[in-house]
Amino acid sequence: MTIAPAAALRPRFVLAGNPSVLWALLVLAIFTLGVSFLSEGMGVGLISTSFVKTLGKTLCLCLAAVAMDVVWGYCGILSLGHMAFFGLGGYAIGQWLMTARTTEIVAQSLAGQPLPPTPRELEQAVATQIFGVVGADEFPWIWAFSDSLGLQLLMVVLVPGLLAGLFGWLAFRSRVTGVYLSILTQGMTLALSLWLFQNDSGLRGNNGLSGLQNIPGLDGWGQATLSVAFLWGSALALALGYVLFAWLTSGRRGSVIRAIRDDEARVRFLGYGVEGTKLLVFTLTAMVTAIAGALYYPQAGIINPGEVAPLASVYLAVWVAIGGRGRLYGAALGAALVSLLSSWFTSGGVPDVPLGFATIRWTDWWTVLLGLGFVAVTLLAPKGLGGLFDLVPRRPSRRQGDWGPDDGAWRREEG
Amino acid sequence: MTTLLEVDSISVTFDGFKAINDLSLAIASTGLRAIIGPNGAGKTTFMDIVTGKTRPDRGRVLWGEGGMNLVGLSEARIARLGLGRKFQRPTVFEAQSVAENLDMALKNPRQPLRLLLARRTAADRVRVEAIAEEIGLRAHLTRRAGELSHGQKQWLEIGMLLAQDPKLLLVDEPAAGMTVAEREHTTDLLKRAARTRAVVVVEHDMEFVRRLDCRVTVLHEGRVLAEGSLDHVTADPNVIDVYLGR
Ligand SMILES: Nc1ncnc2c1ncn2[C@@H]1O[C@H](COP(=O)(O)OP(=O)(O)OP(=O)(O)O)[C@@H](O)[C@H]1O
Ligand SMILES: [Mg+2]
Numbered sequence: 042m043t044i045a046p047a048a049a050l051r052p053r054f055v056l057a058g059n060p061s062v063l064w065a066l067l068v069l070a071i072f073t074l075g076v077s078f079l080s081e082g083m084g085v086g087l088i089s090t091s092f093v094k095t096l097g098k099t100l101c102l103c104l105a106a107v108a109m110d111v112v113w114g115y116c117g118i119l120s121l122g123h124m125a126f127f128g129l130g131g132y133a134i135g136q137w138l139m140t141a142r143t144t145e146i147v148a149q150s151l152a153g154q155p156l157p158p159t160p161r162e163l164e165q166a167v168a169t170q171i172f173g174v175v176g177a178d179e180f181p182w183i184w185a186f187s188d189s190l191g192l193q194l195l196m197v198v199l200v201p202g203l204l205a206g207l208f209g210w211l212a213f214r215s216r217v218t219g220v221y222l223s224i225l226t227q228g229m230t231l232a233l234s235l236w237l238f239q240n241d242s243g244l245r246g247n248n249g250l251s252g253l254q255n256i257p258g259l260d261g262w263g264q265a266t267l268s269v270a271f272l273w274g275s276a277l278a279l280a281l282g283y284v285l286f287a288w289l290t291s292g293r294r295g296s297v298i299r300a301i302r303d304d305e306a307r308v309r310f311l312g313y314g315v316e317g318t319k320l321l322v323f324t325l326t327a328m329v330t331a332i333a334g335a336l337y338y339p340q341a342g343i344i345n346p347g348e349v350a351p352l353a354s355v356y357l358a359v360w361v362a363i364g365g366r367g368r369l370y371g372a373a374l375g376a377a378l379v380s381l382l383s384s385w386f387t388s389g390g391v392p393d394v395p396l397g398f399a400t401i402r403w404t405d406w407w408t409v410l411l412g413l414g415f416v417a418v419t420l421l422a423p424k425g426l427g428g429l430f431d432l433v434p435r436r437p438s439r440r441q442g443d444w445g446p447d448d449g450a451w452r453r454e455e456g
Numbered sequence: 457m458t459t460l461l462e463v464d465s466i467s468v469t470f471d472g473f474k475a476i477n478d479l480s481l482a483i484a485s486t487g488l489r490a491i492i493g494p495n496g497a498g499k500t501t502f503m504d505i506v507t508g509k510t511r512p513d514r515g516r517v518l519w520g521e522g523g524m525n526l527v528g529l530s531e532a533r534i535a536r537l538g539l540g541r542k543f544q545r546p547t548v549f550e551a552q553s554v555a556e557n558l559d560m561a562l563k564n565p566r567q568p569l570r571l572l573l574a575r576r577t578a579a580d581r582v583r584v585e586a587i588a589e590e591i592g593l594r595a596h597l598t599r600r601a602g603e604l605s606h607g608q609k610q611w612l613e614i615g616m617l618l619a620q621d622p623k624l625l626l627v628d629e630p631a632a633g634m635t636v637a638e639r640e641h642t643t644d645l646l647k648r649a650a651r652t653r654a655v656v657v658v659e660h661d662m663e664f665v666r667r668l669d670c671r672v673t674v675l676h677e678g679r680v681l682a683e684g685s686l687d688h689v690t691a692d693p694n695v696i697d698v699y700l701g702r
Contacts, residue, residue: 299549299551
């Protein structure tokens with residue numbers, strides 16, 4: 042073998058060393074431009090505004106799935122609580138959206154009065170408007186920053202980051218791993234959703250936050266234009282997140298992260314602080330997931346405590362498993378495919394199947410189908426849908442030498 | 457010669473069974489030391505205690521000039537102090553290439569944030585190559601570690617130890633599953649490493665120990681049975697009784 046061994050560790054710019062990242066970004070760009078071109082808001086109007094929103098939301102779910110892949114597929118932490126961070130990001134941005142929007146409306150309705158309202162009166166009127174449904178007429182303390190977009194955007198990453206940091210610190214420090222850790226993360230998201238369901242949580246209990254699709258200050262835009270703007274925002278976030286995680290999982294840091302997944306005890310004997318590295322990955326992925334949530338809910342228009350129910354996080358893991366963990370594009374693919382199929386089936390878009398003795402209503406049977414699909418992928422294609430890319434014959438390239446004599450494509454993606 | 461590691465009357469009990477029983481042992485700062493003993497003598501457990509994997513019920517493990525007590529420190533902390541370990545069952549990261557395995561072990565900053573921003577330097581690459589050359593895996597740098605033969609995995613793990621550049625190497629059964637030629641290569645490797653640092657080798661194979669040509673400690677039932685040259689300990693009636701005579 043006459044490979045120059047130095048090439049084995051040749052440092053390369055993340056993008057150049059990893060063609061799959063460039064491909065993913067290219068596909069994403071073409072998709073976004075294509076949808077914009079076909080949309081009502083910007084282009085020829087073949088795609089309805091509500092479907093543009095669905096696609097924009099799907100991109101946010103892809104970002105969450107990519108983060109989930111890093112924490113689970115690369116670092117080996119099967120977190121079944123990452124959708125809690127997604128929801129918290131949504132609540133954080135929702136607080137500003139609701140406050141600003143309601144303030145606009147209340148100010149308008151009070152404008153006709155002979156005496157202009159004092160700021161205090163205005164605040165109280167806004168509070169009554171927002172919290173009347175839970176019988177309150179004052180802003181709870183957790184809304185302290187809700188009148189500032191900047192601060193509330195900070196809360197989007199800060200609150201989930203702190204929760205993930207605290208949770209991770211407690212869990213990893215006590216060396217809780219495997220199934221026990223997964224159960225703990227389920228407990229965390231369950232506790233969060235139960236707390237949110239309470240009226241005195243300060244986040245409007247089971248009413249959740251609504252009217253989030255109206256962006257204060259952008260009334261002139263209309264939903265059609267806004268939907269395209271959010272599609273672009275979501276695509277940009279996904280692209281940046283993708284590059285960030287491609288970087289995180291490359292080089293020596295990526296090596297150590299994967300080593301922790303495969304044998305964390307051994308990594309300790311190399312001198313690496315396993316707990317610290319896991320905490321870093323867990324917290325970082327939580328924060329990116331929260332950003333995805335902050336972009337998702339303005340497109341959904343509403344968020345309620347059901348969104349952070351334990352099941353949501355389980356679905357996230359299922360998407361990643363179906364897409365193929367340990368490869369970022371696999372996770373994105375799985376999330377896009379399954380969530381789009383899911384909304385198609387559950388929205389009644391698929392015709393019922395009459396069997397004579399019974400009728401298969403897909404709104405009810407979709408979860409069964411998903412379950413069967415999950416089992417099928419696990420048994421037949423353990424590498425997930427992303428693994429199908431390994432079957433594409435590759436023409437030998439100069440790069441091949443860098444990554445080993447046998448053409449195991451996944452290593453190139455992972456490296 | 458100065459003492460690098462001093463194990464001071466440690467004991468450990470697993471479910472009422474005394475695996476290590478008031479064991480004391482001193483290791484000099486350079487040179488080889490072989491530890492032999494029948495199955496279950498406590499050789500691996502001794503390494504577990506020194507490297508922080510197992511906490512002894514009693515006793516101290518003193519390290520370096522200052523006599524710092526290692527008991528209670530985390531595995532990672534102990535490793536960073538300069539103790540490297542090769543496991544009885546070769547444990548390398550099979551999903552990663554030989555080069556990546558070595559690169560991870562290189563003596564570089566280990567803190568999570570420093571690791572995050574770490575770059576593989578040219579010096580790192582040269583070092584990885586040099587170690588690969590030394591362990592005879594230079595032609596295999598790009599191969600997945602999982603594809604290596606058992607003996608090659610053992611070498612890779614020794615190479616990872618060398619990459620860590622520790623002050624003390626604890627090597628558990630390095631020659632298991634190796635051919636005669638591979639064993640000789642391993643002996644050379646360990647002897648060379650021991651010129652500048654302390655190397656403790658646990659081994660069952662007498663021929664291998666003879667070739668190491670160093671001081672031998674015989675463990676039995678968690679305590680030192682005899683210590684000295686190989687000829688000296690193999691002549692000891694107690695040793696013949698419990699170990700060699702069977
Ligand atoms: N974690 C543990 N729990 C219970 N018993 C243990 C544990 N670790 C070791 N032992 C027991 O302690 C004794 C010493 O084991 P150890 O592995 O140190 O022996 P050894 O000298 O390395 O033997 P071998 O030559 O077979 O590797 C054995 O009887 C073993 O069964
Ligand atoms: Mg042993």
